[in-house]
Amino acid sequence: MKDDKDIFSLFMEILNQSDISKDDIRRSLEYAINNKLNKEDVRRSLAYARDLEQGLSKLRTFSQGVSVFGSARLSEKGKWCKLAEELGRKLAQNGHTVITGGGPSIMEAANKGAYEAGGKTVGLNIELAHEQHINPYVTDSMEFHYFFARKVMLTMASKVYVYFPGGFGTLDEFSEILILMQENKMPKMPMFLIGKSFWKPLDRYFGSKMQKLKTINPADRKIYRITDNIDEVVEAANRIGHPSIYENIYDHNKSKHII
Numbered sequence: 001m002k003d004d005k006d007i008f009s010l011f012m013e014i015l016n017q018s019d020i021s022k023d024d025i026r027r028s029l030e031y032a033i034n035n036k037l038n039k040e041d042v043r044r045s046l047a048y049a050r051d052l053e054q055g056l057s058k059l060r061t062f063s064q065g066v067s068v069f070g071s072a073r074l075s076e077k078g079k080w081c082k083l084a085e086e087l088g089r090k091l092a093q094n095g096h097t098v099i100t101g102g103g104p105s106i107m108e109a110a111n112k113g114a115y116e117a118g119g120k121t122v123g124l125n126i127e128l129a130h131e132q133h134i135n136p137y138v139t140d141s142m143e144f145h146y147f148f149a150r151k152v153m154l155t156m157a158s159k160v161y162v163y164f165p166g167g168f169g170t171l172d173e174f175s176e177i178l179i180l181m182q183e184n185k186m187p188k189m190p191m192f193l194i195g196k197s198f199w200k201p202l203d204r205y206f207g208s209k210m211q212k213l214k215t216i217n218p219a220d221r222k223i224y225r226i227t228d229n230i231d232e233v234v235e236a237a238n239r240i241g242h243p244s245i246y247e248n249i250y251d252h253n254k255s256k257h258i259i
Contacts (some may be wrong), residue, residue, distance in 0.1 A: 035247050051149035055124070059157055062120055064243045065097025066233065067154050070106025070164030080164050081106060083194065085113035087162065087230040092119020094239045099157050101125065101150070102134045102141055106164045108160045111137035111180045122157065126150050151176055156250055159240045160190045162233055165198040174224075181223050182216075186250060190236035191224040 014104035066085065074080050088098045088110035098114035100107035102123025111121040115137040127145050134141050144150040155177055163174050172194075180186045193199040203226060210216045225232070243249060 046144060049147065051144050051146050052152060054142060055144065055149055055153040056156075058140070059153065059248070060245060062097050062122060062140060062157075063245050064157060064159045064249060065099050065120070065122070066091050066160040066162060066237050067099045067103070067158035067168065068107065068110040068162045068164070069154075069170050070110075071166035071170060072101075072103045072105045072107065073167070074105045074165070075121060076105065076109060080195065081109040083186075083230060084109035087194075087233060087245050088113025088115075088119075088121070089117045090230065090234045091237060092117035092121075094234055094238055095119075097122060097157075099124065099154065100138075101154070102138060104135060106166065108135035108137060111135055115139065115222070124150050124153050124157070155180070155186070156248060158189070159243065159249055160192070160233060160237045162192045162194060163193045163199075178220075178223060183224055188223060188251075190233070190240075192233050193224055193226045194228070194230065194233075196226055196228050 039233070070080065070084060082119060084106045090113075091098050092114035097120045099122040100110050102111075102125035104143055107123070111123060112135075114121040120140065121138045123134050123141040125134045125141060125143045126147060127143060134143070142153075144153070151173060154173065161177055163170060177186075177191065179193060181188045194201075203221060204223055206216060211221070240249075
């Protein structure tokens, strides 16, 4: 009984500090008590919900744009950052919001190109132990505590996905959206891997190992496109157009393919 009272008090505290409706709180409270969740489990689930809630509310303030992923460690003077900056500029000139993780290197370059072209640039930052600060070229930003919540927002905020060379984080973000499209958990949207010299070896691995073992289908490798031509990204975004800030491509959409 004491645990139930503690959980009830926790829910009332959350209710008084947020915009969550009383009905939602009541349903969550009933579930927590009926399923014997302890106080720490409830606190954890509400923390997850807060990260998602603040992200979803922010999404409705701008039209879905183009998410640019890539390393936070490459030189800003290198070819990949220069190409990311050029892409950001071209996207902004065509009226597309540029969305990144808000960090340095590839992310900063894409934001910078869009910012200097007068476009809208969004940075979805993550709290890290080694402190990743938001880059100075974003017009809108938010900070997440949980990686999964940030990835949900980077996905829902976008109509086109672009991956420059990167490390484990970039691969994680690539595979996350790739499997969502593969399993029809989201529409198959344009997905570009920029840099043939970097990405082709990975694609060959998919073919020679995974496809050969039939753990993936040949069609799965057609979900993404490997290219050195950033104009293909801009053209794909232009074909989709500019969704209203009051709508999201993924609203009420189960498995319908946009492209």
